[in-house]
Amino acid sequence: KKKEWAKLKDEATVTEDGHHVELAANIGTPEDVDGVLDNGGEGIGLYRTEFLYMGKNQLPTEEEQFDAYSSVLKQMGDKPVVVRTLDIGGDKELDYLDLPDEMNPFLGYRAIRLCLERDDIFRTQLRALLRAGVYGNLKIMFPMIATLDEFRQAKAILMEEKDNLKSEGVDVAENFEVGMMVEIPATAVIARQFAKEVDFFSIGTNDLIQYTMAADRMNERVSYLYQPYNPAILNLVSNVIDAAHAEGKWAGMCGEMAGDEIAIPILLSLGLDEFSMSATSILPARTQLLGLSQEEMKGYKDELLSMGTADEVVAFVKEKAGLA
Ligand code: PEP
Ligand code: MG
Numbered sequence: 001k002k003k004e005w006a007k008l009k010d011e012a013t014v015t016e017d018g019h020h021v022e023l024a025a026n027i028g029t030p031e032d033v034d035g036v037l038d039n040g041g042e043g044i045g046l047y048r049t050e051f052l053y054m055g056k057n058q059l060p061t062e063e064e065q066f067d068a069y070s071s072v073l074k075q076m077g078d079k080p081v082v083v084r085t086l087d088i089g090g091d092k093e094l095d096y097l098d099l100p101d102e103m104n105p106f107l108g109y110r111a112i113r114l115c116l117e118r119d120d121i122f123r124t125q126l127r128a129l130l131r132a133g134v135y136g137n138l139k140i141m142f143p144m145i146a147t148l149d150e151f152r153q154a155k156a157i158l159m160e161e162k163d164n165l166k167s168e169g170v171d172v173a174e175n176f177e178v179g180m181m182v183e184i185p186a187t188a189v190i191a192r193q194f195a196k197e198v199d200f201f202s203i204g205t206n207d208l209i210q211y212t213m214a215a216d217r218m219n220e221r222v223s224y225l226y227q228p229y230n231p232a233i234l235n236l237v238s239n240v241i242d243a244a245h246a247e248g249k250w251a252g253m254c255g256e257m258a259g260d261e262i263a264i265p266i267l268l269s270l271g272l273d274e275f276s277m278s279a280t281s282i283l284p285a286r287t288q289l290l291g292l293s294q295e296e297m298k299g300y301k302d303e304l305l306s307m308g309t310a311d312e313v314v315a316f317v318k319e320k321a322g323l324a
Contacts (some may be wrong), residue, residue, distance in 0.1 A: 045276020
C-alpha cells in the first residue's frame with residue numbers, strides 16, 4: 001500500500017469525475033515542512049504558531065518569529081501557507097503571561113480574545129508575518145473568532161501594522177488573503193455574514209465539535225458525545241461551505257475530521273475545497289479521493305443532512321463510499 005501511495009506524491013487530487021480538491025497539511029514548526037513535501041502536500045492549511053511561544057520563559061521576538069515564518073514560506077515556494085495567529089489558552093498555557101486560573105479555560109480568555117487585548121503581542125506577530133510574507137504564498141488566519149467585530153478589529157490591526165512597516169520603508173507582503181477559523185458555532189450559524197468580509201474559512205472541527213455538543217474534547221467521560229458525524233456538525237459545516245461559495249470564497253477544514261476516511265466522502269458531498277490534515281494522512285486521502293465521484297456524493301448531500309443520528313450517517317457513508 002505504501003508503494004501505491006508514493007506514486008501519487010506529485011499527482012493532483014482529482015476525483016473520478018474530474019473535480020479538484022486541495023490536500024494540505026497541518027504543521028507546528030519549520031522542521032515539519034520536509035514531511036509535508038515528502039507526503040505530497042499541496043500546501044499548508046494550518047501552521048500552528050503556538051510552539052514558538054511555548055516551552056520557554058518569554059515571548060518570542062519579532063526576529064525569531066520572522067525566521068520561523070520565512071523559513072516555512074521559502075520551503076513551500078509558491079504553494080499556499082495558512083499561518084494561524086497565536087491560539088494560546090484553553091489547553092495551551094503560557095506560564096510567563098501569568099494569567100489567572102479560570103473555571104472554564106476553553107470558554108475563557110484565549111486566542112484572538114487575548115491578542116486583541118494584548119495587542120503588543122499580536123502586533124509583534126503580525127509584523128513578523130507581514131515581513132515573512134514577501135518570501136512565499138502567505139495567507140493569514142485568525143483563531144477563535146466569535147463575532148464580526150473581532151474579525152474586523154483583528155484585520156484592522158493587521159492593516160495598521162502593514163502601513164506602519166511600509167512607512168518605515170520595510171518590504172511587506174502585498175496581496176495576501178485574510179481568513180478565519182470557524183470553530184465557534186455562532187460563526188458557523190451566520191457564516192453568510194462573515195463570508196462577505198473574509199477571504200476564506202477554515203473549519204476547526206476539533207473545537208467546533210466540542211462547542212456544538214457541549215462536550216470537552218479532553219474529557220473521556222463525555223467522549224461519546226464528541227461526534228464528528230453528528231448531523232448537527234454536518235449541517236454547520238455545510239452552511240459554512242455554502243456561505244463561502246455564495247460569496248466566491250473558499251472553504252477548508254483543518255480539524256482532525258478533514259483526514260478521516262469516513263468524513264472525506266461526506267466533506268466531498270458538501271463541497272469542501274481544501275482538506276488540511278497531518279502529513280501522513282495526505283497520500284491515503286488522495287488515494288481515496290481519486291476513487292470517489294463528487295457528482296455521486298453530492299447526490300447524497302440532502303439525505304445526509306436530514307439524518308437523525310451519527311450512526312445512521314456512518315452506516316450510510318460506509319455503504320455508499322465502499323468502506324463497508
Ligand atoms: C480545531 O479546533 O479544529 C483546530 C484545528 O485547532 P486546534 O486543534 O489547534 O484547537
Ligand atoms: Mg481550535
